[in-house]
Amino acid sequence: MKGFRGYLRILLFILICFVFQDISAQFSKTHYIPPIATTGSGPASPQTQHLYISTPNEIPFNVTINPIGGTPITVQVSNANPYEYYIGAGVDTNFIAQTNLSGQNLTDKGFIIEAEDLVYVSVRLFTSAQLFQAGGVVSKGLAALGEEFRVGTFRNLGNLTGSQSQYLNFISVLATQDNTTVNFSNFGNGVTILNDAETSNILLNTGESYVIAASPSSNSNNAEGFIGVLVESDKPIAVNSGSITGSNANLDDGDYGQDVGIDQVAPVERIGSEYIFVRGVGPDEIERPLIIAHEDNTEVYVNGALYATLANGGDFVSIEGGYYGVSYPADGNEGPPVGQSSNMYVNTSNPVFAFQVIGGERPGGSGGYSGIPNQGLFFVPPINCQTPKIVDNIPFINQIGTASFSGVVTLVTEAGSTVLINDLDISNYNATAQSVIWNSDFVSYTIEGLTGNVSIESSTQVYVASFGAYTYATFGGYYSGFAFKPEILLQSLSIEDYSCIPNLTLSLNSISTYDQYQWYYNGDPIAGANSINYTPSDPGYYQISGSIENCPGAIVSENIPVSACPNDFDNGVNDNIDIDNDNDGILDCFESLGDKLIDLTGDTGGSIEGLYNYTFGGESSDIATAMWVGDNIGNWETFSPVPYIDSDNIQQDGYISTSTTFDSEISLVFSYSCITDPNTGLPIDCNTMDNEEWFSLKVPYDKTITLLDPDDQIFIDTNFDRIFESGITNFSNFEIRFKINGTSLNSVDSTFKFYTHLTDFFEMTHFNSSDTVNKAVFNVTATCVPIDSDGDSVVDAEDSDSDNDGILDIIESSGPNYQSISNVDINGDGYDDIFSFDSSPIDSDGDEVLDYLDLDSDNDGIYDSQESGATITDADLDGVIDISSGNIGNNGLFDSIETSIDSGITNFSVSDTDEDGLYNYIDLESDEDNCSDVIEAGYSDDNADDLLGNDTVTVDSNGLVNNASDGYSTPSSDYIINGTIVIDEQPQESILICENSSFQLSISSSTIDFYQWESSTDGINWNILVDNEYFNGVNNSTLEILTTPISFNNMIFRALVDREGNGCIIYSSESTIAVDPVPDVIVPTALQECDDDYNGITSFNLT
Helix, strand or coil: CCCCCCCCCCCCCCCCCCECCCCCCCCEEEEEECCEEECCCHHHCEEEEEEEEECCCCCCEEEEEEECCCCCEEEEECCCCCEEEEEECCCCCCCEEEHHHCCCCECCCCEEEEEEEEEEEEEEEEECCCCCEEEEEECCHHHHCEEEEECCCCCCCCCCCHHHHHCCEEEEEEECCCCEEEEEECCCCCCCCHHHCCCCCEEECCCCEEEEEECCCCCHHHCCCCCCCEEEEEEEEEEEEEEEEECCCCCCCHHHCCEEEEEEECCHHHCEEEEEEECCCCCCCCCCCEEEECCCCEEEEECCEEEEEECCCCCEEECCHHHHCCCCCHHHCCCCCCCCCCEEEEEEEEEEEEEEEEECCCCCCCCCHHHCCCEEEEECCCCCCCCCCEEEEECCCCEECCEECEEEEEEEEECCCCEEECCEEHHHHCCCCEECCCCCCEEEEEEEEECCCEEEEECCCEEEEEEEECCCCEEEEECCCCCCCCCCCCCCCCCCCCCCECCCCEECCCCCCCCEEEEEECCEECCCCCCCEECCCCCEEEEEEEECCCCCCCEECCCEEECECCCCCCCCCCCCCCCCCCCCCCCCCCCECCCECCCCCCCCEEEECCCEEEEEEEEECCCCCCEEEECCCCEEEEEECCCEECCCCCEECEEEEEEEEEEEEEEEEEEECEEECCCCCCEEEECEEECCEEEEEECCCCCCEEEECCCCCEEECCCCCCCCECCCCEEEECEEEEEECCCEEEHHHCCCEEEEEEEEEEEEEEEECCCCCEEEEEEEEECCCECCCCCCCCCHHHCCCCCCCCCCHHHHCCHHHCCCCCCCCCCCCCCCCCCCCCCCCCCCCCCCCCHHHCCCCCCCCCCHHHHCCCCCCCCCCCCCCCCCCCCECCCCCEHHHECCCCCCCECCCCCCCCCCCCCHHHCCCCCCCCCCHHHHCCCCCCCCCCCCCCCCCCECCCCCECCCCCCCCCCCHHHHCCCCCCCCECCCCEEEEECCCCEEEECECCCCCEEEEEEECCCCCCEECCCCCCEECCCCCEEEECCCCHHHCCEEEEEEEECCCCCCCEECCCEEEEEECCCCCCCCCCCCCCCCCCCCCCCCCCC
16 A cells, blocks of 8 residues: 555636626526426326526527437527527426336436526426416526425315316436435325335436325325425435425315426525515415424424424424415405515524415406416525525516416515616516515515516615416516525636636626625635636636625635646647647657656656656545555556545545656656556456546646547536536546546446646546445556757757757758648647658658757758758857757747747748758758868868768767768858859860960850969879969960970860859869971982073983
8 A cells, every 4th residue: 555645625627717606596507407297187287398598697608408318409598698498398308207207217307407607597387288287497506406305395285186186296306426325204194105116215326317206186195295305315416396286275176276386495505594485466375385394393483473383304384374464365356456565574493494385366366266276386595694686687587488477576685775677676667665574674575567588686685586477377486595605617708718827817797796805826815806806827726705794704615726728839739639749740759758657566656767756645535445556557546435424524425545746747648447467468457437436637736637538438527516517528627527427437448538748746536435445447658758859948849949950840850841830630639731640750861860850961061050041059069059048948949040939930941042942951062053062161071972071971869970070160151152163165175286386275154263274294193383484374264375395295284263152173174285396497409400402491310
């Protein structure tokens, strides 16, 4: 067993905007609505059923309506546009459970409403083919959830024959967590349950409902035998109760004296000892408040006088309508004047459950039958000074579907308050304040004839009930008053923003009514943060307290985390799941040391191949039974103890917390796994997760975890209210709470994973609600273990220039194939679609050092940094930009070469001097002047391979040639100056010239800046010519040979030519001269012959 470390159990949630709702329970983000029960026949046959959603928020937001067992739908709601959802008609809907289903676990009944902001939710329906009956349930939101309730129904003491035989009392429950055990007890004497339904140890899973019902006509003990029934559970449930149909009038009015009386009940935590009832408009026989004791020996006072003492929990009294101070009996054929309000003050010695039966039709009204057919049943909130001042709004107050009623509101507020209805003073509605008997601090109002959407605002606390009065039917309920801990919601500031810092502001909801506020950060008050708004700058836990003047105690919200946005290097995909964080086309794991196993077998910690050291920690609710065991490949198994009773005598889930702290940051991936055999590596203990356990995985405040759950295998508690939501397949925060979706999941079938990028700590807490020790196996792997090749403190996976040579990795990885990113990433993995998964970073010089890490990518002896075209600092001439404090940004780039710090955009273009598509740093002839860079730089290349040195190159780990005597200094600029030499006319190849003659050798070129004529007698050894008696113009394009002694015969001439920017030795073509010697002159012998005949002709004998 490993050691344990202190564990901070704090609730958590990503949010964009805190919405700190006061304590109006009906106003909630999440609503659970169990089904209602009916016989389905005659007056109880369900007709049209409608669900209504409203909000004070003027900005539309999404609400998901989940018909349990059906297909969720998402709709938009705003203050001006409440939503009406048509459930259906008849018994085969999510809202109706016919009595034949009583006593069964129902998986397709009820609703769960999940909204992005706080909403009011109610359900209304008609029964009977003639629409003579109607009723409604007003959801209490999260305040409806609890583990101990008492229920109410009509009393049903009149005639139970004829159509009254369809009377039915029911209780329905809906589980919010798996393995919830429910018990029903304290039934009236002699009660019989339909279908002999079990009432003890009912086991329900999340979303399952259960209904029990009793028919008054089959057993008179059933008439009021459900009133005061105790409903208990071991986990939070929602409860509905009532009568469909029934009557609260203790008289027989034939088939017409019945209606629907139903509502959602709040748990014992929400009840109180002080109530004010406001009479409806019905007769005394209906208008009878119902008070149910929860504790023994509870005294009930009505208008200041002791009315009754209830000996046992579950006992009840139904207070006569005359205690409202006025009396309108059914046979009196009259009712209260319009606008008149009557009230009743009830206080008790112990907290009680209170229901009001209200009448919607005056005796002698248009419906006839003395108003008896118009009845409704409401669960009533106690007086609480922390009740808010606003209800905004009650939607379609006078409607069920298209049918119109007379809309009525009754309200209680403090005396002297200003009351507005739809922004108009209440005096405009013909309503008169009536002081509350025995509590003159309050007054009541009754406002009739309201239609549409109705908002009520008071300058002080206000309790609002509404009902609709139809000729033969009434529906309604309370819309405020149930105290509950403030609810904090996620509310986007902008649909384009992520739900995290810096995209959020913390603020209170628009109907907040506190007088003083205090914001807290990590448990400490924030100085000066006393308004309804606060903008957080640091991730961590935030909460707010609110207080009301002259109202004891402050309401404190949950301690809610505000997370920073998951880091995103540059492409809109959070770094936890981004496979190319720096968007350079090189996969992060390629730019790393790869994945590494974490050995969890040590007692206190371990090491990852000497690269990382880590230590273990943890804590548990029961050290005696908690344990965790790890193997050498990152799997660890936790054994979580059974639930325990805390210091407040409240049962809490057992837990074991395990943590690991690393000495430097590392990226991790977590998965549901198996323990393996250390010898064979084969699984030996594969775990099956069940629905009686849940987990919390967290990292430091300034880090985040991202869940990827492609198969929706787990539920996520996104708002940390212990309600786990489905359909969350991608979620990020610094803590994620999760449990399985379903009843079980074997680790071999799991596909969900958690990713965190560069953290130094993680903690996994395993919670257990089972009565036996629960175990689970997870794996943690160090993924894409980071490396920092250039030592600039930015890991390569996030470094835009991993070798710090001034050239972006995205360019060096592709070279001549470089393309700028497309910003298209269809699958959202962070790898731009311009890149191909089957490509690898190039190695231009083939030296096995990839270009993005190679300081001389073409092995020409010139650093890439020198060939880049960037203006950098490299004082020590090591090919790496000199790193000094603050000159390298978070993206690993030298700040001076960016357009702005961390923009990732360079203020230069990588040099390609000759524009041949090869950047200079990979071009062995950068200026296209037919002279290699290594030569023009001034370095050696005797073997003429265009690479540095005279031998076949060898390189070091940085890609630098290490077997040459020169290079890697400041190169001559000739390698980037085009010094191309073009000789248009070469010297004549061979020339025959007479001895001692003169002639010229000429070169024609417009590109040559320098000439040096040379001569050789053997073509090997050359002499530099100088101007003398033989030569003139030895540095000109034309060489004059002034005289050609016979010694010049077969002499070879050439010109060394040069041009600025050309570092190579270039000669003209050779010209060979042949010198023809001058011949010897022979003087002939004189011959004489006589011409004796003087004819000018004579003969010679030359022999």
